[in-house]
Amino acid sequence: xxxxxxxxxxxxxxxxxxxxxxxxxxxxxxxxxxxxxxxxxxxxxxxxxxxxxxxxxxxxxxxxxxxxxxxxxxxxxxxxxxxxxxxxxxxxxxxxxxxxxxxxxxxxxxxxxx
Amino acid sequence: xxxxxxxxxxxxxxxxxxxxxxxxxxxxxxxxxxxxxxxxxxxxxxxxxxxxxxxxxxxxxxxxxxxxxxxxxxxxxxxxxxxxxxxxxxxxxxxxxxxxxxxxxxxxxxxx
Numbered sequence: 001x002x003x004x005x006x007x008x009x010x011x012x013x014x015x016x017x018x019x020x021x022x023x024x025x026x027x028x029x030x031x032x033x034x035x036x037x038x039x040x041x042x043x044x045x046x047x048x049x050x051x052x053x054x055x056x057x058x059x060x061x062x063x064x065x066x067x068x069x070x071x072x073x074x075x076x077x078x079x080x081x082x083x084x085x086x087x088x089x090x091x092x093x094x095x096x097x098x099x100x101x102x103x104x105x106x107x108x109x110x111x112x113x114x
Numbered sequence: 115x116x117x118x119x120x121x122x123x124x125x126x127x128x129x130x131x132x133x134x135x136x137x138x139x140x141x142x143x144x145x146x147x148x149x150x151x152x153x154x155x156x157x158x159x160x161x162x163x164x165x166x167x168x169x170x171x172x173x174x175x176x177x178x179x180x181x182x183x184x185x186x187x188x189x190x191x192x193x194x195x196x197x198x199x200x201x202x203x204x205x206x207x208x209x210x211x212x213x214x215x216x217x218x219x220x221x222x223x224x225x226x
Contacts, residue, residue, distance in 0.1 A: 004157075031212060042203060042216040043158070050211060058213075090157050094212060100146040100165055103214060105157030 003027065004106035006091050011111045013078065013085060021076045021109045023091035032074035033092040033103060036060060043090060049074055078111060086112050124221045127198075133191040135220050137204035142185060146207040148214070149178060149189045151200045158203060161189070191222075199224045 004025045013019045023032065031050050035043040045058030049068040063082025068074055074093075078085045088110050092103040127133045139147070145166040150158035164171045164178045164187075171178050177190040187204050201219040208215040 006157075040219075042218045043214075044216075045213065048211075048213065092157075099212065100163070100207065101212070102148050102160045102163050103212075104160060105150075107157045108155075110155075 004091060004093055004104060006089075006106035006109050008109060009107070011109055012114045013111060014114050016080045018077055018079050019085075019111065021078070021089055021091075021111070023074045023076065023106060024072055025074075025091075025093045025106075026072060027093060027095075027104065028071070029093035029104075030071070030096045031094050031103075032068070033094075034058075034064070034066065034074070034076045035090040035092065037088040037090060037108075046076065046089075123218070124223065126223045126225060127194045129194060129196060129224050129226050131194055133189075133194045133198065133222060135189045135191075135202050135204075135222065137187040137189075137217055139185050139187060139204075139206050141206060141208070141215075142182075144206040144208070147178070147180060147187050148205045149176075149187075150203045150205065151198075152203065152219070153200045161202075194222075194224050196224050196226075198222060 007022045033048040034046040037043050044060050046064050047066040049055035052071050055068050065077045088108050090108045092105045094101050094103045148163045149161045151161050152158045162173045162178050164180050175192045179188045201221050203216050203219045205214040205216045
C-alpha cells in the first residue's frame, strides 16, 4: 500500500548527540514537510521541501537540519543545538506545490531525552 | 499575526448525538481549509477539505461549513460513534506553496 513511513517510532537522545529521523513515502509526492507537536498543542512547521534538492525553513527551524536527495526521502536531523527536542515529530507529503490538496501524514516519531 | 484557532479545547458528546467542532481563522485571503482527525499516538488523518468558493461540503457522516463573512469554519459529525473520539484540527493554507497553519485542536470525547 502507498503511504508515508516514519522510523523509528520511539527515539532517545543523549545530551550533545545528533539524531536523525527517517521519513519515506511511496506516493510519488513532490512536497514533503516536517512538523513538531508538543503535548496538547497543534503542529508547528520545522522544514519543508517542494522538490528534490531544495528545502525551506519553517517556523521553528533552529536546531534542526534536513536533506532532500531523493524524492521519496526527507530525513530530519535534530542537532545538539536544539535544547528542547522532546516532542512528537510528524512527516507529511502532498502531490505538488501550490495546489489545493491535503497533506498526508505518517504516524510520527516520539523523541525523548535520556 | 495571522492564526487559526479553536473555540473549545474539549467537547464531550453522547454516542449517537451530532458533534459540532468550531474553528476561527484570521487570514481573509485563505482559500483552502482542511479538517484532520488525530488519534492517540498516530499522525493526523485527513477528513475533509473545502475551498473558499464553497460554503458547505459533505462527506460520509461529516459536513464542513465555511462562513467567510465571520471567518469561521466548522466540522459537523453526524451520529457520533466511540471511534470518533480523537483530537480534531482545522488547518488553513497559509501561502501559495501549500504551507498549512494549524489550530491547537479540539479533543472530542464520546460517552456511552
